[in-house]
Amino acid sequence: xxxxxxxxxxxxxxxxxxxxxxxxxxxxxxxxxxxxxxxxxxxxxxxxxxxxxxxxxxxxxxxxxxxxxxxxxxxxxxxxxxxxxxxxxxxxxxxxxxxxxxxxxxxxxxxxxxxxxxxxxxxxxxxxxxxxxxxxxxxxxxxxxxxxxxxxxxxxxxxxxxxxxxxxxxxxxxxxxxxxxxxxxxxxxxxxxxxxxxxxxxxxxxxxxxxxxxxxxxxxxxxxxxxxxxxxxxxxxxxxxxxxxxxxxxxxxxxxxxxxxx
Amino acid sequence: xxxxxxxxxxxxxxxxxxxxxxxxxxxxxxxxxxxxxxxxxxxxxxxxxxxxxxxxxxxxxxxxxxxxxxxxxxxxxxxxxxxxxxxxxxxxxxxxxxxxxxxxxxxxxxxxxxxxxxxxxxxxxxxxxxxxxxxxxxxxxxxxxxxxxxxxxxxxxxxxxxxxxxxxxxxxxxxxxxxxxxxxxxxxxxxxxxxxxxxxxxxxxxxxxxxxxxxxxxxxxxxxxxxxxxxxxxxxxxxxxxxxxxxxxxxxxxxxxxxxxxxxxxxxxxxxxxxxxxxxxxxxxxxxx
Ligand SMILES: Nc1ncnc2c1ncn2[C@@H]1O[C@H](COP(=O)(O)OP(=O)(O)OP(=O)(O)O)[C@@H](O)[C@H]1O
Ligand SMILES: [Mg+2]
Numbered sequence: 329x330x331x332x333x334x335x336x337x338x339x340x341x342x343x344x345x346x347x348x349x350x351x352x353x354x355x356x357x358x359x360x361x362x363x364x365x366x367x368x369x370x371x372x373x374x375x376x377x378x379x380x381x382x383x384x385x386x387x388x389x390x391x392x393x394x395x396x397x398x399x400x401x402x403x404x405x406x407x408x409x410x411x412x413x414x415x416x417x418x419x420x421x422x423x424x425x426x427x428x429x430x431x432x433x434x435x436x437x438x439x440x441x442x443x444x445x446x447x448x449x450x451x452x453x454x455x456x457x458x459x460x461x462x463x464x465x466x467x468x469x470x471x472x473x474x475x476x477x478x479x480x481x482x483x484x485x486x487x488x489x490x491x492x493x494x495x496x497x498x499x500x501x502x503x504x505x506x507x508x509x510x511x512x513x514x515x516x517x518x519x520x521x522x523x524x525x526x527x528x529x530x531x532x533x534x535x536x537x538x539x540x541x542x543x544x545x546x547x548x549x550x551x552x553x554x555x556x557x558x559x560x561x562x563x564x565x566x567x568x569x570x571x572x573x574x575x576x577x578x579x580x581x582x583x584x585x586x587x588x589x590x
Numbered sequence: 591x592x593x594x595x596x597x598x599x600x601x602x603x604x605x606x607x608x609x610x611x612x613x614x615x616x617x618x619x620x621x622x623x624x625x626x627x628x629x630x631x632x633x634x635x636x637x638x639x640x641x642x643x644x645x646x647x648x649x650x651x652x653x654x655x656x657x658x659x660x661x662x663x664x665x666x667x668x669x670x671x672x673x674x675x676x677x678x679x680x681x682x683x684x685x686x687x688x689x690x691x692x693x694x695x696x697x698x699x700x701x702x703x704x705x706x707x708x709x710x711x712x713x714x715x716x717x718x719x720x721x722x723x724x725x726x727x728x729x730x731x732x733x734x735x736x737x738x739x740x741x742x743x744x745x746x747x748x749x750x751x752x753x754x755x756x757x758x759x760x761x762x763x764x765x766x767x768x769x770x771x772x773x774x775x776x777x778x779x780x781x782x783x784x785x786x787x788x789x790x791x792x793x794x795x796x797x798x799x800x801x802x803x804x805x806x807x808x809x810x811x812x813x814x815x816x817x818x819x820x821x822x823x824x825x826x827x828x829x830x831x832x833x834x835x836x837x838x839x840x841x842x843x844x845x846x847x848x849x850x851x852x853x854x855x856x857x858x859x860x861x862x863x864x865x866x867x868x869x870x871x872x873x874x875x876x877x878x879x
């Protein structure tokens with residue numbers, strides 16, 4: 329349960345050690361880069377670079393494939409559907425009634441899929457190398473309000489709890505003879521109400537106690553709250569930031585100022 | 591100055607008819623360990639929620655009378671301020687821990703109070719050591735056992751350096767081993783740290799050994815208050831409020847009835863053994879009755 333939601337895996341690599349703020353900036357910059365680049369070979373180069381990072385973060389192929397399996401399916405779907413819905417360009421490779429498959433459309437589909445692959449993998453690296461608490465801490469340090477950070481942290485923290493809760497309620501209802509995987513869609517969704525209602529009631533009760541617990545621990549007592557954990561940029565973090573800036577600035581400059589087609 | 595002073599307190603939850611607490615007056619001295627006994631719905635939790643001002647600040651209803659903690663009226667100051675004097679541990683271990691690591695959990699209170707970072711570190715280590723959870727700093731609270739969760743909740747309250755700790759049926763969801771660990775922490779708090787403790791319980795057995803006072807509650811009313819030995823002299827009182835009397839005191843009361851005396855009163859197995867041996871080995875001067 330926890331493994332599914334929390335992708336973080338403890339290891340001691342330079343990506344794990346990197347300041348989470350730098351990683352967040354890096355992910356944003358690389359995502360932006362994936363949008364700027366429009367040539368397939370450049371996107372594939374970017375993808376290779378991202379996979380190199382993944383390798384350096386010691387992510388195993390099987391875990392990555394598992395975490396990204398929905399993305400992979402989505403990419404295949406893009407490659408298949410894009411040419412069907414985009415009839416522009418020549419030469420035409422095949423046609424069937426109103427549907428025309430053209431060669432540029434096929435490449436555009438592959439390009440888009442590569443872009444999606446870049447985006448997903450780069451975010452996966454962030455989640456894989458950064459613990460949830462560091463992520464939230466970084467967001468707050470970058471100016472996100474503490475209440476929002478806390479809300480995010482609490483949501484992440486309680487996901488597995490509610491997951492376990494749903495499982496146990498399902499078991500309890502099954503033990504009373506509820507069939508959750510039989511019948512048509514309508515019947516099944518009706519049966520799921522018997523799981524949903526107790527879950528919601530229990531979640532609300534938890535939220536009630538939670539709010540009492542927060543207040544009992546002096547939540548909101550002072551505006552100048554301190555933090556046990558500090559984030560400190562080390563020299564290597566600045567280097568990483570500089571490298572990233574260069575990776576983005578060069579292509580951006582080429583594309584928008586020098587009007588080079590990339 | 592009393593640690594806690596309830597003066598003729600009545601409380602009714604919003605939209606409800608019954609008084610959840612009815613004319614309750616109670617004084618708790620500094621350093622006292624008070625166990626509040628009562629069955630379902632007797633008003634224990636309501637009383638606990640009053641001690642740091644969650645009633646009336648977070649929970650609406652009709653409140654009469656006054657509640658003060660170390661001389662301050664909790665109705666007149668925000669909960670976050672009362673929280674620096676009173677730490678609370680709730681019944682449910684699951685929903686009072688909300689951080690992603692044990693360390694953050696324990697640091698949360700002092701962080702809110704803007705305690706300097708170095709001091710927080712010291713307090714976290716101190717509190718975790720006290721509850722026997724040293725070294726669990728980076729574990730997720732979700733991954734702990736119920737007993738460990740409750741001990742972390744205690745540490746999270748202690749790190750604010752409160753003068754009083756209020757625990758609402760902390761052992762409710764725990765297995766026997768978890769209970770044992772929890773009560774040994776409570777005993778330490780009293781014996782080594784002189785903490786003022788208010789413990790709500792449905793069961794008299796475990797708190798017996800280290801409570802200075804038992805308070806019996808029923809239907810929102812405070813029926814009796816006194817040292818355990820005095821309150822337990824008549825086990826019927828406990829049964830009347832729906833609490834099972836500890837087995838040793840049952841033995842004492844049975845012996846008293848059988849032998850027509852009232853001299854037996856023991857709270858521990860050791861005391862019982864000594865008293866019974868004495869009785870058995872005593873040379874019989876008078877004839878059998
Ligand atoms: N949130 C609430 N809203 C309305 N009524 C409540 C609420 N909480 C408690 N009560 C009522 O107040 C009375 C006292 O309840 P309280 O929870 O204080 O008892 P308790 O001794 O803690 O019981 P338990 O052993 O079940 O925890 C009961 O009649 C209960 O139904
Ligand atoms: Mg209760």
